[in-house]
Amino acid sequence: MVSLFILIPFVLAAFLPLIEKISKRFLPDLLTNLGILFLLIYTMTYGQQIVALERGIRQLQWFNEQLNITFALDGFSLFMLFAIYLVSFGVTLFSIDYMEHYGNKGIFYALFMIMVGGMSGLVLATDLFTIYVFLEVSAISSYGLVAYGLKHDELEASFKYLMLSAVATAFLLLGIMFIFGINGSLKLGDIADRFASGEYRFVIGICTGFFIFGFGLKAALVPFHSWLPDAHPSAPAPISAMLSGLLIKVSGVYALARVFLNVFGLNPAISTVLMYLGLISILVGAILALGQNDIKRMLAYSSISQVGYIILGFGAGTNLAIMGALFHILNHALAKGLLFLNSGSVEHSTGTRDLDKMGGLGKRMPITAATTVVGSLSVAGVPPLNGFWSKLFIIIGLLQAKAYGFAFAAILASIITLWYYIIIQRRAFFGKLKENWKDVKEVPFWMAVSTIFIALICIIIGIGFPVVISNWIEPATKVLEQGINFAMRWLRL
Amino acid sequence: MQILYLISILGLVVFSILAILIKDLLKAALSLMGASVFLAIIFFFMKAYYAGVFEISVVAGLITVLFVSTIGLIRSDDFKESKMPTIIFPLFFIWFIIIDILILSALVSKFPLPGFKVPEPNTFGEVFWHNRTFDLVGQIGIIFAGVFSVLALFRKRDKNG
Amino acid sequence: MVDPVRDWYFNLLISGILIMLGLYCLLSMRNLIKLLIGIEIIAKGVLLALISASYARGSILTGQSLAITFIVIEVSVIAVALALVINLFRHTGSLDVKKLTKLKG
Numbered sequence: 001m002v003s004l005f006i007l008i009p010f011v012l013a014a015f016l017p018l019i020e021k022i023s024k025r026f027l028p029d030l031l032t033n034l035g036i037l038f039l040l041i042y043t044m045t046y047g048q049q050i051v052a053l054e055r056g057i058r059q060l061q062w063f064n065e066q067l068n069i070t071f072a073l074d075g076f077s078l079f080m081l082f083a084i085y086l087v088s089f090g091v092t093l094f095s096i097d098y099m100e101h102y103g104n105k106g107i108f109y110a111l112f113m114i115m116v117g118g119m120s121g122l123v124l125a126t127d128l129f130t131i132y133v134f135l136e137v138s139a140i141s142s143y144g145l146v147a148y149g150l151k152h153d154e155l156e157a158s159f160k161y162l163m164l165s166a167v168a169t170a171f172l173l174l175g176i177m178f179i180f181g182i183n184g185s186l187k188l189g190d191i192a193d194r195f196a197s198g199e200y201r202f203v204i205g206i207c208t209g210f211f212i213f214g215f216g217l218k219a220a221l222v223p224f225h226s227w228l229p230d231a232h233p234s235a236p237a238p239i240s241a242m243l244s245g246l247l248i249k250v251s252g253v254y255a256l257a258r259v260f261l262n263v264f265g266l267n268p269a270i271s272t273v274l275m276y277l278g279l280i281s282i283l284v285g286a287i288l289a290l291g292q293n294d295i296k297r298m299l300a301y302s303s304i305s306q307v308g309y310i311i312l313g314f315g316a317g318t319n320l321a322i323m324g325a326l327f328h329i330l331n332h333a334l335a336k337g338l339l340f341l342n343s344g345s346v347e348h349s350t351g352t353r354d355l356d357k358m359g360g361l362g363k364r365m366p367i368t369a370a371t372t373v374v375g376s377l378s379v380a381g382v383p384p385l386n387g388f389w390s391k392l393f394i395i396i397g398l399l400q401a402k403a404y405g406f407a408f409a410a411i412l413a414s415i416i417t418l419w420y421y422i423i424i425q426r427r428a429f430f431g432k433l434k435e436n437w438k439d440v441k442e443v444p445f446w447m448a449v450s451t452i453f454i455a456l457i458c459i460i461i462g463i464g465f466p467v468v469i470s471n472w473i474e475p476a477t478k479v480l481e482q483g484i485n486f487a488m489r490w491l492r493l
Numbered sequence: 494m495q496i497l498y499l500i501s502i503l504g505l506v507v508f509s510i511l512a513i514l515i516k517d518l519l520k521a522a523l524s525l526m527g528a529s530v531f532l533a534i535i536f537f538f539m540k541a542y543y544a545g546v547f548e549i550s551v552v553a554g555l556i557t558v559l560f561v562s563t564i565g566l567i568r569s570d571d572f573k574e575s576k577m578p579t580i581i582f583p584l585f586f587i588w589f590i591i592i593d594i595l596i597l598s599a600l601v602s603k604f605p606l607p608g609f610k611v612p613e614p615n616t617f618g619e620v621f622w623h624n625r626t627f628d629l630v631g632q633i634g635i636i637f638a639g640v641f642s643v644l645a646l647f648r649k650r651d652k653n654g
Numbered sequence: 655m656v657d658p659v660r661d662w663y664f665n666l667l668i669s670g671i672l673i674m675l676g677l678y679c680l681l682s683m684r685n686l687i688k689l690l691i692g693i694e695i696i697a698k699g700v701l702l703a704l705i706s707a708s709y710a711r712g713s714i715l716t717g718q719s720l721a722i723t724f725i726v727i728e729v730s731v732i733a734v735a736l737a738l739v740i741n742l743f744r745h746t747g748s749l750d751v752k753k754l755t756k757l758k759g
Contacts, residue, residue: 010633013637068624069630070627110641115638121634136727137631143642144643150646155738159735159738159742170696173700509675509695512695513691521687539705539714541709541721544717551729560690566740567740589675596670597670628720638730639731639733643733
């Protein structure tokens with residue numbers, strides 16, 4: 001049943017604090033990890049069956065009475081669910097050991113499951129307002145999670161994030177209100193139907209502006225990115241990995257792609273705007289990442305840059321560009337999650353995030369150093385890791401769309417990305433071992449297991465990418481390419 | 494009827510302005526409550542009875558209680574807000590209204606209000622429970638997220654962290 | 655009663671004024687609680703726009719469902735924000751937003 005994707009996270013979240021009171025030792029960890037592992041396997045088996053049938057919509061039945069909930073489980077949603085559960089599984093494995101710092105793991109896991117449940121609901125929704133509600137679910141739980149450590153930095157970062165996000169979602173709701181005023185119904189299929197006739201171009205223009213502001217702030221596109229370099233470094237490391245790897249892509253990029261490609265239709269105006277926003281994000285993120293001393297802040301600016309690549313791919317609109325953008329969502333989620341988890345490992349062992357103070361840690365922490373190398377090369381786009389293929393597809397797609405300047409800038413930014421990741425490697429892990437790090441220990445068991453797991457998946461996807469593409473990304477690309485027709489035919493129920 | 498409607502709108506805007514400009518936090522929260530009551534009256538004029546009742550009980554009730562209890566918990570030294578916002582506020586306000594009227598009068602011609610009506614079931618219960626069921630699941634999620642976030646922010650540490 | 659079509663534009667005008675008031679409050683006030691009052695005023699503007707749009711369409715029941723859901727969301731956000739403000743007060747001892755400049759954005 002498709003509803004398991006939403007029921008399991010919420011039901012687990014409801015009971016986890018009580019379970020923690022019963023047994024603090026291992027039961028919350030075990031239940032959370034098993035829950036996410038089950039959902040991951042469920043996506044891969046049951047989800048593939050459903051998508052292969054090419055039917056987009058499921059309707060729930062409850063005791064022989066029609067419960068009017070419809071889920072949109074098409075190729076794009078399934079691919080996002082796969083990415084969500086894969087990265088969440090690695091993060092929950094990591095937080096078994098890491099969250100011992102913070103205590104009260106029951107509440108942490110409960111908030112985490114609510115965030116995962118909110119993201120699952122967002123990708124499965126067929127109605128624009130439902131997308132908004134689940135976006136707020138995962139946003140509210142992320143406000144609590146960013147401030148989880150209760151120190152001054154974290155509270156300040158969470159407060160600024162809350163303020164900016166509340167304004168953005170209010171404007172988002174204004175855009176939804178305009179659409180409601182013209183349409184009367186908020187289902188994606190009906191909106192696509194009504195707007196296809198072309199007499200509402202002005203309204204589409206206004207709503208595009210509001211949606212780019214609202215979803216663009218959640219996706220950290222460049223004029224609206226200022227909350228990210230504060231919120232992502234201050235959060236605990238597993239939450240930084242979740243936010244940077246998943247939340248900005250599910251709340252921001254998925255919603256943008258769904259609305260602009262399936263509902264509004266990709267006309268040249270929207271395409272140009274998206275491509276320019278993507279380009280500015282790539283360049284600003286890459287350049288600002290160079291001057292940072294804090295390892296997590298550098299990774300946060302790099303996230304801004306990579307999301308720019310994804311939006312650039314979606315804006316270009318050709319088949320290969322969309323395929324590259326989708327693939328990059330998965331790759332960047334895995335690699336950036338891995339890098340943030342490793343920065344958490346470094347902070348756990350040495351107590352600092354400042355690159356000036358680190359040096360030569362590779363000798364004492366070989367697993368962390370090796371997995372960081374894998375993650376960095378993946379984001380920078382070095383073959384044969386997964387990041388290379390997705391960036392290649394985006395660049396070839398741009399060349400096909402005759403956007404030569406954009407392709408050149410994308411390649412340039414890729415070189416800058418490689419440069420600053422090599423800086424991280426050299427300053428943190430290689431080089432001379434400083435005196436005070438002489439008896440630094442390697443990370444505990446579960447943290448090592450989770451980072452090795454994600455690194456292996458990066459390598460496997462990099463080498464076996466045709467399999468991944470034909471199974472997961474082809475259906476998603478087909479959905480997005482059909483544009484308005486997909487929404488009108490399938491998302492109408 | 495028109496006069497009463499205009500008075501409600503005026504009350505809403507005036508109480509919002511008071512909530513911004515008053516320096517004492519408690520009185521600002523109370524004027525926010527006044528604005529909520531006027532908004533609920535406007536909802537009643539537009540026949541949105543359920544929304545009006547919900548607005549009064551939740552926004553004018555629960556949120557005001559939250560604000561007042563927070564203000565009561567915080568005894569802070571009074572720092573001087575700069576006088577600038579209060580002085581230049583009337584100019585800004587007139588400027589807002591002019592820009593707003595200009596934008597909307599430009600938009601009036603371009604916003605067609607279509608004549609078609611989407612059929613709706615007869616009672617509110619049917620719409621709320623039948624058409625918008627997925628939103629209700631979302632609302633449960635929101636309440637969980639809010640409650641757990643507040644619990645997480647006020648938790649007692651069992652070890653030092 | 656009120657003429658729906660003409661009043662959609664009038665209500666949008668008032669809603670626009672409220673949203674701009676809220677943004678002005680966010681940009682110019684220094685007290686943390688005043689910032690939350692600014693968010694509340696923006697929410698009132700959005701609610702007014704929502705209900706008046708649904709009244710102009712005639713589908714007031716759907717509009718009320720949307721408005722009720724939005725009120726629940728708003729309460730939750732304000733509750734989390736107030737919890738953050740109380741914790742910030744415990745750390746810095748004041749409600750001044752100018753004390754929150756440790757992170758440079």
